[in-house]
Amino acid sequence: MNLEATLQQFFGYETFRPGQREIIEALVNGQDVVAILPTGMGKSLCYQLPGYLFSKPVLIISPLLSLMQDQVDQLKQRGEKRVVALNSFLSPEQKRYALHFLHEYRFIFVSPEMLLQPQVKARLEQVELSLIVADEAHCISQWGFDFRPDYLRIGEVLPQINRPPILALSATATDSVIEDIQHYLMMHDPFRYMHSVNRENIYLVKKAFSHKEEKINWIIEHVTSTSGPGIIYTQSRAKTEALSLHLLERNIAAAAYHAGKDTQDRQFIQQQFLTGKLEWIVATNAFGMGVHKDNVRQIIHETMPSTLSNYMQEIGRAGRDGQDAVAFLLHAEGDEQYAKFIGTEDLPKEIHIDRFMQVIASGEQPNVLLARGELTEVSFRVLNYWLQQESPEQVKKRMQEMQFKKYAEVNLVLKLIENTDCMREQVVNYFGQKLFQKQQNCCSNCGINVAPFLKPREERQETQMTTWQQRLQQILVRN
Template structure:
């Protein structure tokens, strides 16, 4: 049966999108693959279709619980019953049952942390997998070194001599990140499909302000006058709350979203945004990965992104339907210093290295550093990983280099703020590519007119736009009582 026939049988499509066929054919030939496909280009089909051809389990390592759960739910909606997610949403009984019956599933989603658990490894070692997929593979480089070192161990865990092909998927990656992906996954001369990172329908704006309050006032004015749906990114959890409240008071249907919220609250707000009950989300960068909303019209960065890759990932959440969308980068004097501080604030320092050694010399567990309030859990994970990889002096050098890289990455974003030449060209060039064509209203430096891209906001006063989600739940429950 031809690939197109299989595509039509399981997914109802008559043709592949650019890159899908090439990636699938290489996997079917047994080759490792790195595929960079922009958001909305159908990365998941690249492993789902081989899963039906091989008819042996496909293991998908996924970075976020919400992303994992969303993918599982989507597959179940398309009548795929042999799919499971191994994550913290499972209670102990469900987890034991899932692991025990893992061989019965066609698609197995798992987090890097769960993958390292001994009982999971034992079960996987007893199974014959058809394919190993690392989704959002840029996280190996962007997150692994910083606060989830378990990403750097994926290749060690899965690197059996007779392992199946490994497929690494992402939307964006620099040459350095591509190198990290290949090295840390122990890939064997992988085939690389690199699609252009340029999204011509996303028009790039930027605004410069004297002070941060002036910037906030501009956001309030702009959002109340123009149409969403949209996402406003900011670095501070506190700011997500305060800015969303000010927008609420201005009559905009919005909610805050950040990593400190209860997971169920986050899930509910995310679903409200997807189904159109909320027009805007004010969020930290905890929001976005795995949010399948096609019609996001605007992405506004209130704070300076910590690096160009994050910026590209975040603006890529706009315009997945192919329609014109607007990404606006805002800057006020001193924003770069705040971004640098936030970037390195939770990093281990030399004193932590010395303390770690001291605990070991006293035959005490270094994890006591967390319990004694000496270091955060996130910083300890980074410290512990490198202390088991390198000598102490080398760990100090590594941590110093990582901090320097963080600060340099902020300066690269500042280049985008300061440039007088085409923002799109600079952005594409950062990822080692060449811009082929400039769309009309390309960017701020090319004469972008916002009114050509976004509509004026329609004021709708309807019960369905009620913002207080707790009140909405109460009303729903009353309706069922």
């Protein structure tokens, strides 16, 4: 089988990027594969090329609607017509049509929640697949236990007799996360390909401030004087709105992005950023996965992320074109307490577990707790899953362990901030890898001058910004 010829025929490339050939060869040989490839290294080609080698459909389990839609759009732009996304965007008629002709598609995208719907599950059992893909597979571990437990059920749905190979894809994953991926996908002795998580073209900078207000003032001054495109990450929806307004007042093309916004508004903002109409996005961690913008030059963490995995995922959205980019990690006293609160606010407490069991004992449906506002949607999903797996006392212990684990993850980020050792070496070691060679420009702890990598900001013409300003004003009024 000439893989290079297939690569040239369908994708127009003459050579594979590092790791792609090894991954595809293992899949062709019928092996399960866990592939850790940094953002921008061509993960999607690892399942798209096999889709053209085999005559049977490829099933891709994708965590986000925006990510799924982006991948579908990219395939269609390349001329692929046999692609479908089973998601909430489909009308009932479109869904029935897609399910009826499911066997005729080459690429089938589906969310974990949709995968578990009886109608979809039953139809997929009738379709002979060539490959099953878990995209952004780290979400199985990082989201499944305490955010979207349906991830933990994926393996239950997948056919175990004569099933095709499973490919788990991610940009970053620790050894424990990889073990979770293999376990919950019920993988069979998978081939592992682990590319270094180190991105040499992203320069790591940390900055300490006495007060939180000083961080905001620094961001405004910095963004006003340096060029993007860039993403500013915060932990608060309200802060994304406030900071984006500060930037708009200074004639900077910026917008807030968070899960509380209307779906159409989020799609509009994302598209404006991708096409260069917006220079800066101020976002919670709801933004980024599946956003394929090659020329992001700056990432600013207004406050510390809750885990080093999140940190690496988020800074990895810069410099996908291989050019220089800078990642700023800002910190003020007390940030770690807020990060711990954000990381655990949706974890059910003992009182919630007791109430859940009381409602069941009374003969009511537990979802009444949602209607009464006694549980958040996330807390309900977590309890609804784990109380089917374990006893109430075991679930209480599990929730406590999750809380301690999240606190420990925040403390590792704090160590990155406070420790004087090489920042790059610390994050690489976190993923069980080693940094074999120090680069000249590395991080704040090694000594770095980022001025050569930051271009001065050029004023945009007002006429260029009229359209997006009008549309953003509509979004601001609505929110």
